[in-house]
Amino acid sequence: MVLPKRHFLPLIIFSITVFIFYIYHHSSIPSSIPQFNPNFTLRSPIQNPNPSPISPNFTFIVKVLAFNRLDSLSRCLRSLAAADYLGDRVHLHLYIDHFAIANGSSAATVDQKLLESHRILSYADGFDWKFGEKVVHYRTANVGLQAQWLEAWWPGSDDEFVFVVEDDLEVSPLYYEFVKSLIVNFYYNASNYSPSIYGVSLQRARFVPGKHGNKLHLDDKTRLFLYQLVGTWGQILFPKPWKEFRLWYDKNKAKGNRPFLQGMVTTGWYKRMGERIWTPWFIKFIQSHGYFNIYANFLHERALSVSHRDAGVNYGKTAGPDSQLLDERSLDFNILEMRSLSSLKWFDFCFREVLPGRVVRNIVEVEYLLHSLQKQDSVFLVNLFGVQDALASNMLCHFERLNIRNYILMGPPSDFLFDLARRGHPVIDVDQFISSAGLNKLTSHGSSFDAMKGVLVQAYVVKKCIENRYNTWVMHGNLLLTSDLLIESREHNNDFFVANNLELFYAKSSSSSEKVWSNGFVSKVIAMADSLARKDSPPHGSLSFVYVVTKLLEENGARIERVDETTFGMKIGSGNDRISSLGDKKLVYWSTEMELDSIQKWLEELSLWSIDSDLSCTAVVCHQS
Numbered sequence: 200m201v202l203p204k205r206h207f208l209p210l211i212i213f214s215i216t217v218f219i220f221y222i223y224h225h226s227s228i229p230s231s232i233p234q235f236n237p238n239f240t241l242r243s244p245i246q247n248p249n250p251s252p253i254s255p256n257f258t259f260i261v262k263v264l265a266f267n268r269l270d271s272l273s274r275c276l277r278s279l280a281a282a283d284y285l286g287d288r289v290h291l292h293l294y295i296d297h298f299a300i301a302n303g304s305s306a307a308t309v310d311q312k313l314l315e316s317h318r319i320l321s322y323a324d325g326f327d328w329k330f331g332e333k334v335v336h337y338r339t340a341n342v343g344l345q346a347q348w349l350e351a352w353w354p355g356s357d358d359e360f361v362f363v364v365e366d367d368l369e370v371s372p373l374y375y376e377f378v379k380s381l382i383v384n385f386y387y388n389a390s391n392y393s394p395s396i397y398g399v400s401l402q403r404a405r406f407v408p409g410k411h412g413n414k415l416h417l418d419d420k421t422r423l424f425l426y427q428l429v430g431t432w433g434q435i436l437f438p439k440p441w442k443e444f445r446l447w448y449d450k451n452k453a454k455g456n457r458p459f460l461q462g463m464v465t466t467g468w469y470k471r472m473g474e475r476i477w478t479p480w481f482i483k484f485i486q487s488h489g490y491f492n493i494y495a496n497f498l499h500e501r502a503l504s505v506s507h508r509d510a511g512v513n514y515g516k517t518a519g520p521d522s523q524l525l526d527e528r529s530l531d532f533n534i535l536e537m538r539s540l541s542s543l544k545w546f547d548f549c550f551r552e553v554l555p556g557r558v559v560r561n562i563v564e565v566e567y568l569l570h571s572l573q574k575q576d577s578v579f580l581v582n583l584f585g586v587q588d589a590l591a592s593n594m595l596c597h598f599e600r601l602n603i604r605n606y607i608l609m610g611p612p613s614d615f616l617f618d619l620a621r622r623g624h625p626v627i628d629v630d631q632f633i634s635s636a637g638l639n640k641l642t643s644h645g646s647s648f649d650a651m652k653g654v655l656v657q658a659y660v661v662k663k664c665i666e667n668r669y670n671t672w673v674m675h676g677n678l679l680l681t682s683d684l685l686i687e688s689r690e691h692n693n694d695f696f697v698a699n700n701l702e703l704f705y706a707k708s709s710s711s712s713e714k715v716w717s718n719g720f721v722s723k724v725i726a727m728a729d730s731l732a733r734k735d736s737p738p739h740g741s742l743s744f745v746y747v748v749t750k751l752l753e754e755n756g757a758r759i760e761r762v763d764e765t766t767f768g769m770k771i772g773s774g775n776d777r778i779s780s781l782g783d784k785k786l787v788y789w790s791t792e793m794e795l796d797s798i799q800k801w802l803e804e805l806s807l808w809s810i811d812s813d814l815s816c817t818a819v820v821c822h823q824s
């Protein structure tokens with residue numbers, strides 16, 4: 200090993216001592232730590248010491264979307280008026296779409312339509328709404344459901360909430376009490392607030408859009424949960440995400456983008472119905488922003504809002520109620536009993552559980568994180584130092600496609616990194632990790648300090664992974680896995696595997712690799728990385744995890760397999776020939792000097808560019824769970 204300059208030696212010894220002490224101190228953690236650490240859950244940035252139950256500016260508006268179905272509308276309004284509003288002022292806004300005037304309609308048909316409209320208008324005028332203002336908006340031309348929804352609301356403030364109700368819905372008299380409790384608990388209580396929540400659905404969660412619209416299965420114990428899908432049969436919208444959606448829609452519509460999302464049944468709807476419906480737009484927005492909706496599971500097909508599925512835009516002929524309306528009589532538990540946000544489960548468009556907010560800041564939390572991972576036998580530790588956001592996002596889409604679910608991303612703290620955690624990708628904040636281990640006392644050397652921090656965190660996390668019986672891959676974000684079969688291409692006798700000129704390393708879970716990777720080994724990694732960082736000009740590429748670890752492993756006589764990266768990987772950007780096929784290569788890599796535009800072009804050519812201009816995946820890929 201390379202000796203550090205003499206006058207720094209005491210400092211290094213001190214740091215190593217701190218580190219070893221830390222490891223020792225925390226090694227009493229049992230290896231079977233129960234479940235998920237609630238401390239991971241992201242907190243609201245605004246911590247109000249005296250949370251008021253609700254803002255005095257809280258406003259609730261019911262937005263009813265009607266057309267030409269008087270019987271439906273009257274059933275709907277009667278149910279809304281029968282709800283208990285707890286003495287609150289609640290407004291009613293009624294949007295009545297105009298009929299379409301088809302070419303060549305007979306005078307009699309037009310007269311008939313005019314008569315229908317007038318009956319609806321006079322019913323609306325005569326309808327007594329005693330809880331707040333009633334506003335009727337009668338359109339001059341047929342706008343359809345998309346504009347009815349989208350133009351129904353521009354939030355007047357961050358305390359204004361709307362409940363959008365299509366006219367063939369019927370609501371439970373209990374709905375408002377329930378919704379208000381949710382808003383108090385999940386919007387106004389800072390400890391249960393999440394910027395990811397866009398609203399509340401009162402309909403029963405029924406299908407999984409990423410699985411061909413298959414029926415959704417939920418256990419009987421789950422009462423409240425979060426699910427990405429919007430529920431159009433009784434949706435409460437929160438102001439901030441809705442405003443964001445309107446602006447996003449505007450931008451995408453104006454630029455001629457379409458809300459295509461491969462793998463989703465709703466994309467098929469869009470292809471058939473086009474701009475007559477609005478949900479494909481909203482779903483695409485939700486996917487690109489990583490947002491969620493609150494749902495309740497009241498069992499026995501019960502819900503606080505049911506759709507009678509009357510004949511109209513969505514149904515050619517009346518299909519009948521989708522659920523049972525929950526009313527007082529059928530109530531056998533307290534629907535107002537609230538939970539803390541950290542106790543709820545989150546589900547994506549595949550109805551696959553998502554664990555948001557896992558930001559690891561210290562050694563103890565690595566252990567928690569490993570226990571929150573899926574029961575797969577490998578872990579991928581990905582270093583995002585110096586990796587552009589687009590490349591990291593693209594890589595994650597490929598993980599989804601390959602069903603690689605056990606990965607840990609590590610990088611310096613950034614909005615992007617924390618946003619990945621909010622969306623459910625586990626991350627390590629390298630700076631916090633280093634300082635929690637006392638290693639920030641090592642002398643910093645600008646960019647070489649960054650590289651060194653990466654090496655140290657990797658050395659530590661690999662140790663934890665091996666201890667927890669995971670086969671561990673360490674890779675840099677400047678490469679892209681195109682197959683999950685990498686492991687099969689290697690010899691199984693060796694504990695370690697390394698690519699010659701790539702930041703790619705593999706440690707097998709075995710008692711011999713665990714023995715090599717002891718505390719003493721991690722200390723050696725620290726010492727060597729530190730001494731390299733201190734050199735005025737460390738040999739090119741030497742301050743890398745693969746370089747340091749390989750050298751030390753070889754000194755320790757470990758069995759290590761060195762493979763030339765070109766046997767399983769394809770380098771892009773070198774030479775002028777465009778390659779249009781991967782052949783049997785398991786990964787693609789490029790030089791760190793290569794420009795993003797150029798990387799993107801190459802990956803597009805290989806059909807490996809899987810993100811859109813929002814950096815979100817162009818497909819939702821569900822796997823058998």
Ligand SMILES: *[C@@H]1O[C@H](CO)[C@@H](O)[C@H](O)[C@H]1NC(C)=O
Nearest residue numbers: 235236237238239563564567
């Ligand atoms: C959560 O954080 C609190 C305060 O920082 C701490 O006392 C507690 O031990 C932590 N819980 C876990 C499970 O780590």
Ligand SMILES: *[C@@H]1O[C@H](CO)[C@@H](O)[C@H](O)[C@H]1NC(C)=O
Nearest residue numbers: 251253254255256257356358
């Ligand atoms: C309520 O709204 C008024 C007027 O916009 C504003 O000045 C006030 O700060 C708001 N109060 C709260 C508690 O948000």
Ligand SMILES: *[C@@H]1O[C@H](CO)[C@@H](O)[C@H](O)[C@H]1NC(C)=O
Nearest residue numbers: 298299300301302303304341
């Ligand atoms: C009605 O006829 C006019 C003129 O022929 C045509 O431009 C328009 O597109 C037609 N509208 C519909 C709804 O068919």
Ligand SMILES: *[C@@H]1O[C@H](CO)[C@@H](O)[C@H](O)[C@H]1NC(C)=O
Nearest residue numbers: 250252388390391538539540
């Ligand atoms: C806010 O939520 C926390 C966690 O669920 C709960 O303990 C606390 O009582 C709530 N505060 C109020 C004012 O309801």
